[in-house]
Amino acid sequence: MANKVKIYIDGKEILATEGANLLHEARLNGFNIPGLCYHHKISPTGACRLCLVKIEGQRGMVASCSVKVAEGMKITAFDQELEDTRRFLLDYLLSEQNIDYDYTYHDELRDLMLQYNLEKPESRLFKPVQPNVEFKVDDSSPVLTYDPSKCIKCFRCIKACDEVQGKNVLSFYERGLNSYIVAGTGIWAESECDGCGECVQLCPTGAIVEKPNRNEINLERIEKKVRTTCPYCGVGCQIELLVQNGKIVRSNGVEGVLPNDGRLCVKGRFGYEFVHSPERLTTPLIRKNGKFVEASWDEALNLIAHKFNSIKEQYGPDSLAGYASAKCTNEDNYIFQKFIRTVFGTNNIDYCTRLCHASTVTAMLKSIGDGAASNSIEDFETTDCLIVTGNNIIETHPITATYVKRGAARGMKIIVIDPKWTPLVNYSTLWLQPRLGTDVALLNGMVREVIVNNWIDHDFIENRVEGGMQTFLELKSLVDKYTPEYTEKITGVPAEKIKEAARIYGTAKTAMVATGMGMSQQVTGTHNVFSLLNLILVTGKIGKERCGIDPPRGQNNVQGATDVGCHPAMYPGYIPVANDDNRRHVAQIWGVPFESLSEKPGLTTVEIVQAANQGKIKGLYIMGENPMISDPNLNHTEQALKSLEFLVVQDIFLTETAQLAHVVLPAASWAEKNGTFVNSDRRVLRVRKAIDSPGEARDDWRIIHELAARMGKPMPDYSDEAEIFDELAKVTPIMAGISHSRLENHGIQWPCPSPDHPGTSTLYLDKFNTPSGKAKLFPVEHVDQSERATPEFPFILNSGRILYHYHTGTMSRKNKALTEFINHPYVIMHPNDAQKLGIKQGGIVKLTSKRGTLQTQVRIADEVLEGELFMPWHFSEAQVNRLTRDELDPYSRIAPFKISAVKIELLG
Numbered sequence: 001m002a003n004k005v006k007i008y009i010d011g012k013e014i015l016a017t018e019g020a021n022l023l024h025e026a027r028l029n030g031f032n033i034p035g036l037c038y039h040h041k042i043s044p045t046g047a048c049r050l051c052l053v054k055i056e057g058q059r060g061m062v063a064s065c066s067v068k069v070a071e072g073m074k075i076t077a078f079d080q081e082l083e084d085t086r087r088f089l090l091d092y093l094l095s096e097q098n099i100d101y102d103y104t105y106h107d108e109l110r111d112l113m114l115q116y117n118l119e120k121p122e123s124r125l126f127k128p129v130q131p132n133v134e135f136k137v138d139d140s141s142p143v144l145t146y147d148p149s150k151c152i153k154c155f156r157c158i159k160a161c162d163e164v165q166g167k168n169v170l171s172f173y174e175r176g177l178n179s180y181i182v183a184g185t186g187i188w189a190e191s192e193c194d195g196c197g198e199c200v201q202l203c204p205t206g207a208i209v210e211k212p213n214r215n216e217i218n219l220e221r222i223e224k225k226v227r228t229t230c231p232y233c234g235v236g237c238q239i240e241l242l243v244q245n246g247k248i249v250r251s252n253g254v255e256g257v258l259p260n261d262g263r264l265c266v267k268g269r270f271g272y273e274f275v276h277s278p279e280r281l282t283t284p285l286i287r288k289n290g291k292f293v294e295a296s297w298d299e300a301l302n303l304i305a306h307k308f309n310s311i312k313e314q315y316g317p318d319s320l321a322g323y324a325s326a327k328c329t330n331e332d333n334y335i336f337q338k339f340i341r342t343v344f345g346t347n348n349i350d351y352c353t354r355l356c357h358a359s360t361v362t363a364m365l366k367s368i369g370d371g372a373a374s375n376s377i378e379d380f381e382t383t384d385c386l387i388v389t390g391n392n393i394i395e396t397h398p399i400t401a402t403y404v405k406r407g408a409a410r411g412m413k414i415i416v417i418d419p420k421w422t423p424l425v426n427y428s429t430l431w432l433q434p435r436l437g438t439d440v441a442l443l444n445g446m447v448r449e450v451i452v453n454n455w456i457d458h459d460f461i462e463n464r465v466e467g468g469m470q471t472f473l474e475l476k477s478l479v480d481k482y483t484p485e486y487t488e489k490i491t492g493v494p495a496e497k498i499k500e501a502a503r504i505y506g507t508a509k510t511a512m513v514a515t516g517m518g519m520s521q522q523v524t525g526t527h528n529v530f531s532l533l534n535l536i537l538v539t540g541k542i543g544k545e546r547c548g549i550d551p552p553r554g555q556n557n558v559q560g561a562t563d564v565g566c567h568p569a570m571y572p573g574y575i576p577v578a579n580d581d582n583r584r585h586v587a588q589i590w591g592v593p594f595e596s597l598s599e600k601p602g603l604t605t606v607e608i609v610q611a612a613n614q615g616k617i618k619g620l621y622i623m624g625e626n627p628m629i630s631d632p633n634l635n636h637t638e639q640a641l642k643s644l645e646f647l648v649v650q651d652i653f654l655t656e657t658a659q660l661a662h663v664v665l666p667a668a669s670w671a672e673k674n675g676t677f678v679n680s681d682r683r684v685l686r687v688r689k690a691i692d693s694p695g696e697a698r699d700d701w702r703i704i705h706e707l708a709a710r711m712g713k714p715m716p717d718y719s720d721e722a723e724i725f726d727e728l729a730k731v732t733p734i735m736a737g738i739s740h741s742r743l744e745n746h747g748i749q750w751p752c753p754s755p756d757h758p759g760t761s762t763l764y765l766d767k768f769n770t771p772s773g774k775a776k777l778f779p780v781e782h783v784d785q786s787e788r789a790t791p792e793f794p795f796i797l798n799s800g801r802i803l804y805h806y807h808t809g810t811m812s813r814k815n816k817a818l819t820e821f822i823n824h825p826y827v828i829m830h831p832n833d834a835q836k837l838g839i840k841q842g843g844i845v846k847l848t849s850k851r852g853t854l855q856t857q858v859r860i861a862d863e864v865l866e867g868e869l870f871m872p873w874h875f876s877e878a879q880v881n882r883l884t885r886d887e888l889d890p891y892s893r894i895a896p897f898k899i900s901a902v903k904i905e906l907l908g
Helices: 022-028 080-095 108-115 156-164 198-202 266-270 297-315 330-344 358-367 398-409 423-427 439-452 458-464 468-479 484-491 495-507 525-538 558-563 580-590 605-613 634-643 700-710 721-731 831-837
Strands: 004-009 012-017 052-055 074-076 144-146 170-173 180-183 208-210 224-229 238-244 247-253 285-288 291-294 320-323 385-389 413-417 430-432 511-515 548-550 619-623 646-651 663-666 675-678 683-687 795-800 826-829 844-848 853-860 868-872 900-906
Touching: 012 022, 052 080, 080 108, 156 170, 156 198, 156 398, 198 208, 224 683, 247 266, 285 297, 297 320, 297 619, 297 646, 297 663, 297 700, 320 330, 320 605, 330 558, 330 619, 330 675, 330 700, 330 721, 358 525, 385 398, 385 495, 398 413, 398 423, 413 423, 413 495, 430 495, 439 468, 439 484, 439 495, 439 525, 458 468, 458 525, 468 525, 484 495, 511 525, 525 548, 558 675, 580 721, 605 634, 675 721, 826 831, 831 853
Parallel strands: 004 074, 320 619, 385 413, 385 511, 413 430, 511 548, 619 646, 646 663, 795 868, 826 853
Antiparallel strands: 004 012, 052 074, 144 208, 170 180, 224 238, 238 247, 285 291, 285 663, 675 683, 795 900, 826 868, 844 853, 844 900
C-alpha cells in the first residue's frame, strides 16, 4: 500500500498518497482546482494549463496535473494571480470554440465559463477565431456524434480510447487550430470503433455526444439519476440511469466504483432501449382456442394454480419442473427455487448455466471446492501471465477485457487458446489454434512440458494437493505420451508453440486462467476443465494473489442464480439437497415440514426437456428463459414443450418459448425492480428501480409469491427485496454477512460469513473448499469426439456470442443503437473452403445436420480453420441450435453446442 505523506495546500495540512497526481489528491481533499484535460483514469497531458498552481521552491506556475505528490510540499492553489491567469487562459480557449449549448450533455467548459463570468461576449478579451478549414460534423456512427467546432484538443477522448479501453481508434488530423479528431482513417462508421462511448463519457465539452435520445433529453429536466447494475454480461458494471418523463434517456458509467470504474461497453451504455419497447408484455395472456387472449391477473393465476395442483395431485410432484433465470435478480431466483421446492415439492429446477458453465462448475467443485472465479476482475491487469481459453473475452466481457489489454500494455504475457480467431489475438504473446474438441490433448501436452522442464511447484503439490506426490506421479504417468509431436498430430498446434506456451505459463511468477464456453460446451467439457486445473495445480498457480482460474459468466446473474439455489441438486450456497441435516436446516428457516422437502436430486435443463418428451414432465414453469433459442436440438425441444399438459412462461416479451405457452405472465424488467446480482468475481451488487413497469407487468418474485398462496402453500409476507435477501443470507452461508444496506455504496465479494467481514477478493489463500482442505488432481485422457466430420457432413460447426448482442437476442435486438451495428445471422467459413464450394462473400447457404436445417449468409474469413465453421446464435431467424445435439457430458449434463457435423449448400 502506498505511503501517506503530509502536504500543505493553501496553508491546510492534508494527508496525500506519495507519488500520486497532485491535482487528483487536491480535488479529493476539497480543493477544486480547475482543469479540462485531466481525468483520473488517463495519463496527464498538461494541455489546458488551467490547473496551474504555485509550489514553494519552484519557479513560476506549474500544471498540477503533471506533478507527483512528495513529502512536505507547500502548494498555493488559489490566489488572485492564479485566478487571473486561469481566467485569461480560459478566455483564450473560448475564442476558438463553438460555445452553443443545447442542454443535452454536461459541458465542463461551460461550467468554467460561468464560474469565471465569461458567458457574455463583452466580458471577454479575445474575439472568436476561425480555423482555416471547414469543420464537418461526423454523424456516421450509430451511437455518437463528433462536432470538431466544440473540440478543445484536450486529448481526453484519444487517451480514453487508448489507455482505458485499449482500442486506439482515435487520433488527431491536421495541426494546430485546424486539427480535429478522426476515428480510424477519417469516417467514424468505417473505423474500428465499436461504440463503447468511453470518449463520450470523458469528453469535457460536448464535442463527442450520444446520438440516442439527443432530440428529447434535457439535463435540466432530468427527474432522477439511479445507480444500478448493468443487465447484460457477468462483469456487473455499475451504471447511472438518467430518467426524464418516466423514461430512461441515458446510461453513464459510475466512476470510482469497481468493477468498472466508469467504463462501459456498447451494450451497457446504449442497450437500455428494450425496456421501452412497444413489444413489452403488459397484461397476462391465456391461450384459448389456439390463440392468446388478454386476461386479468386473478383469472391467470387461478388457472395456473388449478392446473399445477391438478398435475401434482394426479402425477406427483416430480411431474412438475421450473426454469429459473440468469437475467433475474437473486431475490427473484431465491423465491422461485423456494417455490419449486416447497409448493411443487420437487428439485426439478435448473436454468441456462447448465447450457453454459455446468462442466466448469462440476470440475472446479470436485477439484478445488468452488465453481466460482478465484480472483477479482481487476487482477486481470496485474497478473504476470494470462491464459484465455475458449473465451472471446473482448466481445463477451468487454470491460474485463479492458483490464487484460492494460495488462498487455505493461508487459503481461497473454496466451490465447481458441480454434477461432478472436480480437484478443492482437494483444497476445502466443495464439494456439487447436482443432475443435482436442483441448484435453493440448493441455496434457502442456502439463507434460511443465513436468519435463521441472516448472512444477513441489512444495505446493506436497502440501496443498490431496495425495501429494503420489497423485502427481499418476498424472505424470498419464501425460507422458503427450509429447509435443504427439500432441501436434491430435490438435494441429505446432510442437514449438506447445513448448513455448508451457514455458511462458510455467515460469511466470503469477498467472491466471480465464476459461469459457469453448471449453465447457462439449461432451468432454468436465474433462477439459479437469485438464486445465491439473496444469494450474502442478504449477501451484492458485491459492495465491493474482493466481487462479476465472470463468467469466456470460449473463448478468449466472453466478447469483446458482448461488441462491437454482440447481437440481443444491440448496442456496451449494448445500446438497440429499443431506438430511441440510434439509432440516433449510426447512426450519423456511418454516416447512422437513418431510416436505425432497431429498431426490432433480432433473437438469436438458433432462427436463427429455422427460417432457417421454411424458414424465407434465407441467413446466419458465421464468425469464427462452429455451426455444438457447436449448440444443431445438426440434426436440419444440416437440417437448408442445407435448406438455401445461406450460407457463413469465417474461418481458412474447419470446419464441412464450409463443408455445398456455399462459404468459408479464414481468418487470431489470430497470423496474430492486434487488441484487452477483457478478463473475462473486461480487454481490445492488439493482435499483429506475422506472415503473408498463401496463400490468409485475415483479417476478411478487408473481411467484402470489401464486404460492393460490396453490395453498403461502410464503411469509415479505415487505421488500431487502427482507428476502435477509432470509436468503440465513440459508446461504457464503452470503451470511451481506445485506442490502451493506451494499449501498459498493459490492461485496462472497464468501462473507459475518456482518463485519469485508468480503473475499481471492479464494483459497489458506485452504481449498474441499472436505480435506486440499485440491485434487484428476488425470484424464483425450478421447475423440462422438460427432465427427463425415463425407455426408464434412464441416464441424462452432457457435458463440458476438459483442453487439446478448444471449438469445431478446433484449439486445430491441435496441436500435445495437441493431444498427449488426442485425442479421451469418456463418464464418475459411476462404479455401469457400473457394472449393464456389461460395462468394454474402452468399446465402443452407446448413444441415442430422437434427435440423437453417438458412443464413456466409462471411468468408480466415478466423476459422479449414473444415470448421462459426455461427453466432442470437438470431431467431437462423436458430443455430436447430443443428446442435442434446447428447450430454456424463458428469455435468451439459450439451455439446460447440461441435456439430454439418453440410453446407449454396442457395444464392
